[in-house]
Amino acid sequence: MTTEHQLARKLSELFRLRGGDDAAHNDLAKSLANIVVKRCGEAILPNPGESLALSVMRPKTAALAFDKVYRIPVLNDPVPKELGFYCATLPEMAACMVGLLIDAAKHVQGVDLLGEPKERSRTPQNERQNIRLLCSDFQRQYGIAPTILYENLVTRNEEFRSGSSEVLSAAISNVAMVNERDLSWEQIIEFRKDAEARVKYRRFVRWVDAELRSKSPKEVEDLIAIRLDDYEWALRKHGLKTLIGNLSCLLDPKFLGGTSATVTAAAVAGGGIWAALAGASLAIGKVVLNFGTAAIDGLEQRRQDNYEVAYVHEVKKQLG
Numbered sequence: 007m008t009t010e011h012q013l014a015r016k017l018s019e020l021f022r023l024r025g026g027d028d029a030a031h032n033d034l035a036k037s038l039a040n041i042v043v044k045r046c047g048e049a050i051l052p053n054p055g056e057s058l059a060l061s062v063m064r065p066k067t068a069a070l071a072f073d074k075v076y077r078i079p080v081l082n083d084p085v086p087k088e089l090g091f092y093c094a095t096l097p098e099m100a101a102c103m104v105g106l107l108i109d110a111a112k113h114v115q116g117v118d119l120l121g122e123p124k125e126r127s128r129t130p131q132n133e134r135q136n137i138r139l140l141c142s143d144f145q146r147q148y149g150i151a152p153t154i155l156y157e158n159l160v161t162r163n164e165e166f167r168s169g170s171s172e173v174l175s176a177a178i179s180n181v182a183m184v185n186e187r188d189l190s191w192e193q194i195i196e197f198r199k200d201a202e203a204r205v206k207y208r209r210f211v212r213w214v215d216a217e218l219r220s221k222s223p224k225e226v227e228d229l230i231a232i233r234l235d236d237y238e239w240a241l242r243k244h245g246l247k248t249l250i251g252n253l254s255c256l257l258d259p260k261f262l263g264g265t266s267a268t269v270t271a272a273a274v275a276g277g278g279i280w281a282a283l284a285g286a287s288l289a290i291g292k293v294v295l296n297f298g299t300a301a302i303d304g305l306e307q308r309r310q311d312n313y314e315v316a317y318v319h320e321v322k323k324q325l326g
Contacts, residue, residue, distance in 0.1 A: 012096055038103065046079045046102040049094035050087055052150060055311075058091060060137060061155035064319055066189040068155045070197060070204075071211045076152060080105040086191055089198075095143055138165050153314040159254070162318050166256065169303030173315060174261060174280060176214050177254035179294045182238065183319055188247040196244070203240040210237035212314065214257060223282050231290045251321040256300060261313035 052058055052074045059068035060076040068075045069089050077090030080102045084090070092098065137154060145151050156162040198204055209215070210233040218226060241248060262280065283297035305315065 042099050042103045042106070045106065046092075046099045047094055048079075048092075050077060050090055050092045051148065052091040056091075057312075058150060058152035059155050060141060060152040062137070063157035064155055064186050066191065066194055067184050067186050067319055069191075069194050070184065071208045072153070078102070078105070083191075086195070089191075089194070093144055093148060095147060097140060097143055101140075136165070151312050153312065154316040156316060156318045158320045159318050162256075162316055166302040166316065168301055171302050171305040172259065173300050173302055173305065174214075174257040174259055175254065175298045175300045176257070177252060177296045178213065179252045179296070180250060180292045180322075181234075181253060182241065182248040183251040183253065183321065184241070185247045185249050185321075193244070193246070197246070200240075200244070203243055206233070206236035207240045209233050211253065212255075212317075214255060214261070219261070219279055221279060223279075223286070223288070226279065226283070226295075227288050227290060230288070230293075230295060234290060234293060249321045251319060254318045254320075256302070256315040256317075258305065258313040258315055 056073035058074050058076070059072035061068040062078075065075050065085050069085065074091040075085050075089060077085040077087070077092045079092065141152055141154065154162075154165075156165075197207075210230075213230060213233060218229065221229060280297060280299075285298055286296070288295040
């Protein structure tokens with residue numbers, strides 16, 4: 007059964023719950039399904055080995071540090087096709103249909119059901135709900151597990167609630183971060199052409215990597231200081247406007263070299279860099295680094311080479 011037929015069948019079943027003419031419901035369902043498939047039925051699959059990010063509120067920021075960013079076809083300013091990926095699964099198309107219907111209602115009634123743009127950007131609930139389920143669907147159908155990038159900790163904690171699966175956590179506070187609102191896709195494409203700037207930006211933003219794993223606490227401090235200088239150079243070179251904020255991440259414990267998808271806090275504390283740094287803070291000028299562990303409600307089976315579970319880029323205040 008094609009995706010279009012699956013969508014039409016689901017819509018027909020939903021309409022029947024409200025009673026009325028089954029034939030009319032079937033015709034309406036088919037028409038809606040055709041529209042959605044035409045607008046949202048083209049898959050743009052990533053290439054093997056590409057780093058993937060899924061972000062609703064910060065797709066432009068994500069595109070600076072990851073190879074491909076999730077593309078929502080029905081947005082007014084979607085991720086450019088050359089920078090994006092989209093799997094055209096049934097849940098994705100259903101979500102796009104909801105977006106199209108809301109947009110249609112907005113124009114018919116002359117009101118914006120989602121609120122003003124400034125308010126939307128400050129409301130955690132306007133992050134796409136259940137995006138972990140979307141990632142799980144990608145994993146099941148295509149074997150890909152994007153890293154989720156959230157706008158704030160509130161939203162991340164709503165989707166990664168406290169539970170029994172242990173993950174590693176790390177954070178950088180009081181750092182200059184790119185202002186998403188002042189970014190254009192043209193700027194991002196130009197930035198990505200600069201291989202040196204892109205590497206220096208990525209090595210700081212995605213800072214917990216294999217090189218860090220083998221360092222002593224003092225070496226970590228020195229390494230991050232160098233990466234911070236390189237990062238700020240890349241921002242200045244391309245004139246990217248910034249705000250002061252915090253960058254935090256959740257990491258799959260496989261990062262430490264184990265084979266299990268989950269570990270206990272005791273196992274994490276058993277040795278290596280996390281044993282030396284867990285609960286510690288390192289100060290590099292005004293920037294502060296923190297390391298630790300967290301317990302979440304489940305960690306989906308992920309690709310062996312993708313230990314980055316989720317990031318948060320949270321803006322705190324304007325630069326003076």
